[in-house]
Amino acid sequence: xxxxxxxxxxxxxxxxxxxxxxxxxxxxxxxxxxxxxxxxxxxxxxxxxxxxxxxxxxxxxxxxxxxxxxxxxxxxxxxxxxxxxxxxxxxxxxxxxxxxxxxxxxxxxxxxxxxxxxxxxxxxxxxxxxxxxxxxxxxxxxxxxxxxxxxxxxxxxxxxxxxxxxxxxxxxxxxxxxxxxxxxxxxxxxxxxxxxxxxxxxxxxxxxxxxxxxxxxxxxxxxxxxxxxxxxxxxxxxxxxxxxxxxxxx
Amino acid sequence: xxxxxxxxxxxxxxxxxxxxxxxxxxxxxxxxxxxxxxxxxxxxxxxxxxxxxxxxxxxxxxxxxxxxxxxxxxxxxxxxxxxxxxxxxxxxxxxxxxxxxxxxxxxxxxxxxxxxxxxxxxxxxxxxxxxxxxxxxxxxxxxxxxxxxxxxxxxxxxxxxxxxxxxxxxxxxxxxxxxxxxxxxxxxxxxxxxxxxxxxxxxxxxxxxxxxxxxxxxxxxxxxxxxxxxxxxxxxxxxxxxxxxxxxxx
Numbered sequence: 009x010x011x012x013x014x015x016x017x018x019x020x021x022x023x024x025x026x027x028x029x030x031x032x033x034x035x036x037x038x039x040x041x042x043x044x045x046x047x048x049x050x051x052x053x054x055x056x057x058x059x060x061x062x063x064x065x066x067x068x069x070x071x072x073x074x075x076x077x078x079x080x081x082x083x084x085x086x087x088x089x090x091x092x093x094x095x096x097x098x099x100x101x102x103x104x105x106x107x108x109x110x111x112x113x114x115x116x117x118x119x120x121x122x123x124x125x126x127x128x129x130x131x132x133x134x135x136x137x138x139x140x141x142x143x144x145x146x147x148x149x150x151x152x153x154x155x156x157x158x159x160x161x162x163x164x165x166x167x168x169x170x171x172x173x174x175x176x177x178x179x180x181x182x183x184x185x186x187x188x189x190x191x192x193x194x195x196x197x198x199x200x201x202x203x204x205x206x207x208x209x210x211x212x213x214x215x216x217x218x219x220x221x222x223x224x225x226x227x228x229x230x231x232x233x234x235x236x237x238x239x240x241x242x243x244x245x246x247x248x249x250x251x252x253x254x255x256x257x258x
Numbered sequence: 259x260x261x262x263x264x265x266x267x268x269x270x271x272x273x274x275x276x277x278x279x280x281x282x283x284x285x286x287x288x289x290x291x292x293x294x295x296x297x298x299x300x301x302x303x304x305x306x307x308x309x310x311x312x313x314x315x316x317x318x319x320x321x322x323x324x325x326x327x328x329x330x331x332x333x334x335x336x337x338x339x340x341x342x343x344x345x346x347x348x349x350x351x352x353x354x355x356x357x358x359x360x361x362x363x364x365x366x367x368x369x370x371x372x373x374x375x376x377x378x379x380x381x382x383x384x385x386x387x388x389x390x391x392x393x394x395x396x397x398x399x400x401x402x403x404x405x406x407x408x409x410x411x412x413x414x415x416x417x418x419x420x421x422x423x424x425x426x427x428x429x430x431x432x433x434x435x436x437x438x439x440x441x442x443x444x445x446x447x448x449x450x451x452x453x454x455x456x457x458x459x460x461x462x463x464x465x466x467x468x469x470x471x472x473x474x475x476x477x478x479x480x481x482x483x484x485x486x487x488x489x490x491x492x493x494x495x496x497x498x499x500x501x502x503x504x505x506x507x508x
Contacts, residue, residue, distance in 0.1 A: 094376065099372050099375045099376055099379075100372070106368035121353075122344045123344075126346060129349075
């Protein structure tokens with residue numbers, strides 16, 4: 009069952025502007041950045057659980073000073089509700105899953121949970137790291153390096169296929185997407201958009217990606233391949249306007 | 259209540275030797291390294307819960323090939339029991355806490371758990387990172403760099419004092435040490451032994467460290483300051499014999 013999400017997007021085109029007033033009592037605020045995969049993790053979790061929230065986007069290439077009073081590391085996402093401030097995408101996502109109603113996304117079986125977490129570490133160290141290395145080459149444009157990083161991403165996706173096959177369920181978390189699926193998906197969306205790996209060559213990952221595309225939470229939070237490519241090309245050149253491309257509210 | 263721990267230490271002085279036979283049915287095996295703080299995390303958890311286990315130590319400066327079949331990243335700790343293999347110190351520790359009897363170490367309150375996890379991220383990015391930078395200077399011996407890293411560690415410990423004060427309990431997890439305490443403690447032990455920060459100048463951290471020293475799990479897993487210093491001096495110079503110093507069974 010899917011709970012419709014009410015998202016009030018307060019997108020700060022006036023970057024570096026004054027600190028916003030605190031959120032109204034009981035209102036969950038997300039400090040994010042439209043194209044950040046770590047923010048998308050949280051947005052997917054909020055969408056899957058049907059949690060209403062408002063969003064203030066931070067320009068990560070020109071961070072306003074006040075933001076460091078919310079998150080001393082200046083990273084996104086951060087959530088704020090009443091006197092509670094929490095950051096780090098996995099920690100926030102787990103917190104949101106624990107305290108809000110809606111279907112529970114966390115895997116409760118200890119062994120399955122451990123295997124999912126171990127796989128997320130692998131995914132981060134391989135697919136994600138090599139995706140970013142590839143993305144940086146969109147600026148340097150060293151074809152040899154691009155090919156090498158693309159090959160490493162492909163190798164990581166093949167290991168992902170093996171993990172999914174061993175799992176024996178359509179999604180990592182089971183018969184429907186769970187927390188681990190939502191933590192993994194944002195970089196898969198970007199890899200599919202930006203790295204020239206043909207997912208059809210890795211059928212199990214293609215099937216997984218296609219299934220995720222049908223998920224209502226994913227539908228409400230995904231970006232087009234074209235927008236991802238436009239953003240990343242601006243981002244790697246340090247263009248502070250990168251965050252303002254595309255529609256204001258997504 | 260403290261459960262006595264039976265630890266069978268199979269310390270491999272013959273490094274790079276043949277793959278050991280699998281653990282006997284139902285026996286929990288830890289692949290570790292005597293002085294590794296991430297292994298000590300798990301040892302503390304096992305001790306606090308009174309979980310019997312055997313240990314095979316891996317020489318991290320000369321890893322045997324067979325070890326990569328247990329943990330593809332070649333890191334420690336890894337646990338093996340029957341057909342289950344799990345690695346990454348936090349994941350293994352959570353798993354052990356979930357599946358073994360004994361007192362539960364994980365913090366269950368969602369907000370408190372999130373705050374503890376956020377603090378562990380801070381601790382890792384500040385105290386731990388700067389501890390290692392300081393330790394590496396034991397080889398290079400650049401006094402200016404040593405002073406700078408020492409000052410950063412001290413700053414991190416002051417933030418730790420503030421966190422503990424806000425917490426309002428003797429330990430991070432409450433009235434007795436819990437999982438977060440055991441995940442944090444190993445680097446605090448090393449900082450106290452190796453970095454010239456006088457904990458007396460940071461009374462809240464000193465009180466915390468002293469209280470941890472009285473914990474039975476800590477007593478069973480700690481190393482002397484002298485052994486830490488001897489190990490780290492050998493380790494930073496790449497001495498493969500570093501892992502064999504001290505008594506065989508600790």
